[in-house]
Amino acid sequence: MKKGVTRTLLVLTVAASIALSGCSGEKKAESSTGSNKLSGNPVEGGSIKVGISQDLDSLDPHKAVAAGTKEVLFNVYEGLIKPDKDGNLVGAVASDYEISDDAKVYTFTLRDGVKFHNGNDVTAEDVKYSIDRCADTSNGEPLVSAYSIIETVNILDDKTVEIRLTEPNTEFLAYMTTAIIPKDYDSFETAPVGTGPFKYVSRSPQENIILEKNEDYWGEKAHLDKVEFKVVADADMVVTNLKGGSIDMAARLTSSQAAELTEGFHLEEGTMNLVQALYLNNDVEPLNNEKVRQALSYAINPDEIMDMMADGKGVRIGTSMYPGLKKYYDDEYANYYEQDFEKAKELLKEAGYPDGFDLEITVSSADQPHVDTAQVIVEQLKNIGVNATIKPIEWEAWLEDVYANRQYQSTVVGVDAANLSARAMLERFTSGASGNFVNFSDEEYDKIFKEAITTTDETKQTELYKKLEAILAEKAANVYIQDLASLVAVSNKYDGYVFYPLYVQDMSTIYMVE
């Protein structure tokens, strides 16, 4: 539920919620370059080296924040429930759950035979401890912000745990992916213990983290015996290391990197599951004028951006929802603004800026896709007399200036949901929301949002969320661009890669081929 950021491709994640079913966020297409057709049969065992762009920020699942850490720890820890590749929430440590009619009591039945990596059985005590740890407010705020509505966690019997909420919440299940850890265990940084398909072996800071197969896993066991996540901090070295054989797989490659891998690898293509946009500070002149924002939307052509930076890969979007969240995603806004310079100029004139204006686009300089996007935007905006300039800054400075202090005009970044979430994708844009870094404020939006989160009727709720998406598109809260393409290179010695509609790497499905 926390979120974070990766270095190669900046993902601004969001405290998430919801999505009980049906969100399949996957667009899988295997592009075989030349003789890359796989042959041979799957074999059990073996090991793989996976390149990751940054070291893990913490091995404590409740304290880890970076998306790049969560994608690794996904293999080690599990919650009461976990997401599957189709975007459903399925039982993990819990085999079953029940939600009371008033949506205030969630009751979980623990699965038989789930063991921690240290050999101990998972007990109701451990579950209570894990949830309580994340809900603890003695440090000011709970580790999981959404847990502030937890009233009590009760152990009903050895196998049953009940969570009582102070207010109804139909979407709370999505938050129960919080890792279950052994009670009072305190050596997470040096010897993490979870219940996942892989267990921790060793770690060397800045170098690697090594996992091995959990033979006692309750579910479908992993195929590989050993997985090494290797830190390849220099983005330029990823391709060289793949070619040289020091890593076998790397995710989130750019299309030019992928193009260099002509033999020995197959490319899996999906999307990043995020909303890349030219985010506008709705509070500053002239962007506080709806017509100006619409003019920008008419001037910018996402298709051209995708062509320039990724050979057309990626999915064009038109509001703050990405296609992976199928249930909530509404395709009709993708082309809501078709490039039309005359219309844009007309709107600018009506808004009182017939000669255009100066626009500063702040971008985190380490995130090449966003920098590339900004460059195309600068050119496109010239057509309507808007003189845009790019201000590159460090990600750390971005977090402070743009995200926390909102001292900026516009920025290109990707916003995603760490948790199959529609709610937090959209909650951000309610007036006064802490993550509302674009300062969007609309009375109707706030009203509908409130209605959406309090309703217990799922169909109606989905409808309301779609209405919110419509408002964001029509009022041009931001200039929406795309869900970026995600390219994963996997050595031909392996197969079985699976995309999730979330920021995770599931290593348990990967197997060696003969």
Place this chain on the structure above:
Amino acid sequence: MKFVIKKIAGLIITLLIVSILAFLAFEVIPGDPARTILGTEATEGKVQALREEMGLNRPLPQRYGQWLGEFIMGDMGTSYSYQIPVRDMIGDKIPITITLTVIAFFFIILFSIPVSVLCVRYENKLVDRLFLIFNQITMSVPPFFVGIVFTVLFGLLFRLFTPGGYVPYTESVSGFLGYLILPGAAIALPKAAMSTKMLRNSLLAEMRQDYVRTAMSRGNGFWRVLMRHVLRNGILPVITFLGWAIADVITNSIVIEQVFGIPGLGRTLISSISKRDYPVVEAVIVLIAVVILVINVIVDLLYRKLDKRIEV
């Protein structure tokens, strides 16, 4: 003795200044460590709680004082991002970077002395000319570029090593040393070219001295004169250069570690800076400063030993 004490006092003062500057640098650059750790999930409350926990809310002089006190006592603090003692974190990185530096330095010596002597022996002949051209080219190429060329050439084309396939010394010492040869050579090349050129010119100047002519006229051969007199005198100015070159080798190894994927001090330094992990950065910077300063002192001492004329 007085000289040594004076040098050590100067060393301590310099270190203090370096550590203060490093502390100040983080005050000036944007980015808050607590906010960086929390990322976009940061709420004001969480940031404040974490700042408090990390002790960042205290005034700068107080923080510096505490850090200094602990550092002197041998406690380098705890890494913000890894929650482990800085000492443990950089402890096993130090041998890696030192080995790399020593290898690179060894290459510089190994290359520059024989080559410059050859150039002197065959001054303005073909060998000399060829080396001059070669030196001119290599001198102007930065090590990281040499590193990239080596990676493509030896790693991908000739497949003599696996790019990124660093072998920890705990696993195999020979594999470890083997992997460091190319990065070492990449760092050494420009420096070796420079020191060859210096040594060649310095030796040539010596060769024109009267005492050389005298020695020659007494029937001593070229090699004998070179070994007994010229090399000793001609190498003096080069020693200063070599002292400086070590410092440069260390800073270049920071970059080269990135290129070759070597988990040494340099990589730790760079990633810690981007994570605003002050305790680690501070420790690494001071450590590097210590090494460089100590080398400077050694160079000074060596200089005095070799040439009695120098008074400091």
